[in-house]
Amino acid sequence: MPTERAAANARAGAYLEVDLAAVRENYSRLSARLGRAECAAVVKADAYGLGVAQVAPALWAAGARRFFVALPDEAIALRKVLPTAQVYVLGGLFGGAERDYLAHGICPVLNSLAEIDAWRALPPAERPPAAIHFDSGLSRLGLPANEARRLIEEPSRLKGIEIGCLISHLACADEQEHPLNSRQRQAFSEFCRRFPHLRRSFANSSGIFLGPDYHFDIARPGVALYGGNPTPGRENPMTSCIRLRSRILQVRDIARGESVGYGATFTATRPTRIATLAMGYADGYSRYLSNIGKLWLADYCAPIVGRISMDLITLDVSELPADISMPGALVDLIGDRETVDDLAERAGTIPYEVLTSLGGRFHRTYKEA
Ligand SMILES: Cc1ncc(COP(=O)(O)O)c(C=O)c1O
Incomplete structure (x- = not known):
């Protein structure tokens, strides 16, 4: 009698094998490169399509304690898998969802003065730590320059808020020589200098490879954990997963x-x-x-x-x-x-899109060792 798993295997049209040992190895490699800086993990979009329920515990086993997702629902799902991890929602406070952050102990990444004020208005005892996002040049999310200036002038707006970290995000980290990299680093450093006691998180996967000046206190890699090449045009230092x-x-x-x-x-x-x-x-x-x-x-x-x-x-x-x-x-x-990078290049896209497009009909297996 075939087992149910063998029968499902026989019915499948395609098979996705995720190598969790390779994910752990990638985490350890990035961590070693970061030296004293902490290596967090970005696991949004179902851990870039690989399956957050399996990938997040593997990253936890490798030493990750701080995780970033995009949406509150992703954070709630992750919380069930990792009850004691620090889970940040990059998308912000999602007006109307504030109570979910409190109920599930989820940390918002506050992207505007309005979000900072809304967070401060909630009961202090129930509030988990929050991150403050400063927009250093991506013009997407985070406090723009004028709001950052006001926050510096009115630091009392942060009174009573436990801040887990200050963050910013690079626009061109995968282009080593791009002048925006150092401009963003400088802008972020200047902002952080006004809050010297707070921890700083700046580099994504490629940012880690721009050198120690980009590491600050906490890095936030995503794609490199999953085997994507953080140094396009050069040999991939990560292991395919x-x-x-x-x-x-x-x-x-x-x-x-x-x-x-x-x-x-x-x-x-x-x-x-x-x-x-x-x-x-x-x-x-x-x-x-x-x-x-x-x-x-x-x-x-x-x-x-x-x-x-x-x-x-x-x-x-x-x-x-x-x-x-x-x-x-x-x-x-x-x-x-x-590889994921080869396929992305052939398809005129990026490894992120290849990974996050992986469908839901595969027979999936997770390799632990
Ligand atoms: C704010 C932020 N930080 C970190 C990351 C991780 O980036 P990467 O996958 O390039 O390492 C992302 C991904 O898009 C992000 O939006």
């Missing part, structure tokens, strides 16, 4: 002149063997890769031909030995041969 495979459903031979897929965008110029995979854009594999993507079967590379559809991808496997490209065989979409 996922392997995504899909199974071949059918193989057929088509004649010269026959077309493949919606829109007939590929026409065979010779007798061609087509393998059809149980994976499509509904699983987060970008439709842009139609007639562009390349997948791997063992040591063989096979090009995607025709349009990627919702649930299916068609491959030209004419050059592969028939016993390798058979129904049931597993094809690698992300792994050692085609």
